[in-house]
Amino acid sequence: MNPLRLLGRDVAIDLGAASTQIYVKGKGIVLNEPSVVTRSLATGKVVAVGADPAPKGETLTVRPVSGGLPYDGDLTRHMLRHFLKKAHGHPFARPCMVIALPSDPTGIIGDALSNMAYDIEARRVYLVHHGMAAAMGAGLPVKEATGNMVIDIGCDTTRIAVVSCGAVVAARSLPVGGGDVTKALVALVRREHGLVITEAAAEDAKRRKPLEVPAVDPYTGERRTVTISAELVSMATKTPAERIARAAADMVEGLSPDLALDIADRGAVLTGGGSLLRGLGKRLRQELGIPVQRAERPVESVALGLGRCVDDLRRIPGRLVIRP
Ligand SMILES: Nc1ncnc2c1ncn2[C@@H]1O[C@H](COP(=O)(O)OP(=O)(O)OP(=O)(O)O)[C@@H](O)[C@H]1O
Numbered sequence: 504m505n506p507l508r509l510l511g512r513d514v515a516i517d518l519g520a521a522s523t524q525i526y527v528k529g530k531g532i533v534l535n536e537p538s539v540v541t542r543s544l545a546t547g548k549v550v551a552v553g554a555d556p557a558p559k560g561e562t563l564t565v566r567p568v569s570g571g572l573p574y575d576g577d578l579t580r581h582m583l584r585h586f587l588k589k590a591h592g593h594p595f596a597r598p599c600m601v602i603a604l605p606s607d608p609t610g611i612i613g614d615a616l617s618n619m620a621y622d623i624e625a626r627r628v629y630l631v632h633h634g635m636a637a638a639m640g641a642g643l644p645v646k647e648a649t650g651n652m653v654i655d656i657g658c659d660t661t662r663i664a665v666v667s668c669g670a671v672v673a674a675r676s677l678p679v680g681g682g683d684v685t686k687a688l689v690a691l692v693r694r695e696h697g698l699v700i701t702e703a704a705a706e707d708a709k710r711r712k713p714l715e716v717p718a719v720d721p722y723t724g725e726r727r728t729v730t731i732s733a734e735l736v737s738m739a740t741k742t743p744a745e746r747i748a749r750a751a752a753d754m755v756e757g758l759s760p761d762l763a764l765d766i767a768d769r770g771a772v773l774t775g776g777g778s779l780l781r782g783l784g785k786r787l788r789q790e791l792g793i794p795v796q797r798a799e800r801p802v803e804s805v806a807l808g809l810g811r812c813v814d815d816l817r818r819i820p821g822r823l824v825i826r827p
Pocket residue numbers: 518519520521522523569570571656657658659660661680681682683685706709710774775776777778779780781802
């Protein structure tokens with residue numbers, strides 16, 4: 504057997520607040536699971552990770568990732584080890600890892616991510632700018648001398664970037680995403696209908712509407728149902744969409760005239776799960792006054808872009824940090 508096989512194939516990891524995707528070199532995306540870890544309240548031990556069903560007993564499920572960074576380092580490492588083992592099938596893999604570096608990179612963020620990757624047995628770590636990965640995964644011509652705007656709407660973060668000539672020329676992230684629409688929907692149901700629904704129910708309603716979801720009358724404790732109308736979802740989307748549009752417009756204003764013209768012509772491409780929200784693209788188009796379209800595989804764009812880097816480590820465009 505080739506001893507190099509023990510090192511395992513190289514991987515790309517899109518570490519998201521809502522879900523983690525792993526791309527294995529030459530294979531494509533082999534894992535897409537919720538970024539969650541469940542602990543037993545009695546023992547404190549981790550009892551389930553990702554899509555694993557939580558066992559019986561009192562447990563607490565947490566999301567260890569926020570803003571593309573480990574919010575809880577121990578739990579994130581535990582989760583990623585579990586995912587990598589699953590993706591690779593054997594525990595001794597020491598792959599090269601390509602990871603997205605969230606926008607507004609500082610040395611600290613790059614250090615935190617690469618240290619984490621070395622802790623989980625990376626042989627070498629490559630950090631690729633998140634905006635570059637999203638643009639590549641969305642199929643934009645990132646190496647051409649034209650401006651490409653990509654807006655990745657995640658769970659708790661939206662990242663806006665302009666890529667041109669193989670480099671990220673402007674990038675910004677803002678703490679708003681699909682999760683804010685969900686929270687706004689819970690608050691609106693409480694205000695408009697006087698009923699309490701769970702975030703899981705609101706999440707469901709966002710995806711399929713109009714939808715009847717279980718609710719509780721907070722005063723009587725009576726179980727009810729409530730129909731979430733398209734209007735309510737649209738109301739919940741308003742503020743997040745306005746914030747994203749304002750940030751994108753500010754970014755265009757700060758660009759050179761040539762690049763700003765490119766963006767006005769070519770518009771912006773949306774990636775991330777948040778871009779699947781119905782009506783959001785139209786709303787952004789109206790607010791920004793430029794063409795806005797969704798990438799072909801929006802939820803997978805970042806992992807696919809990182810995957811293209813992992814398939815050919817020598818040709819990673821844009822910012823790249825290697826820490827052996
Ligand atoms: N079909 C859908 N309709 C509406 N919203 C959706 C749909 N599918 C996913 N979402 C939303 O997409 C968001 C998650 O997107 P994504 O998987 O890109 O996030 P993430 O990469 O894990 O998070 P982040 O990039 O913020 O770290 C959630 O808020 C979810 O509600």
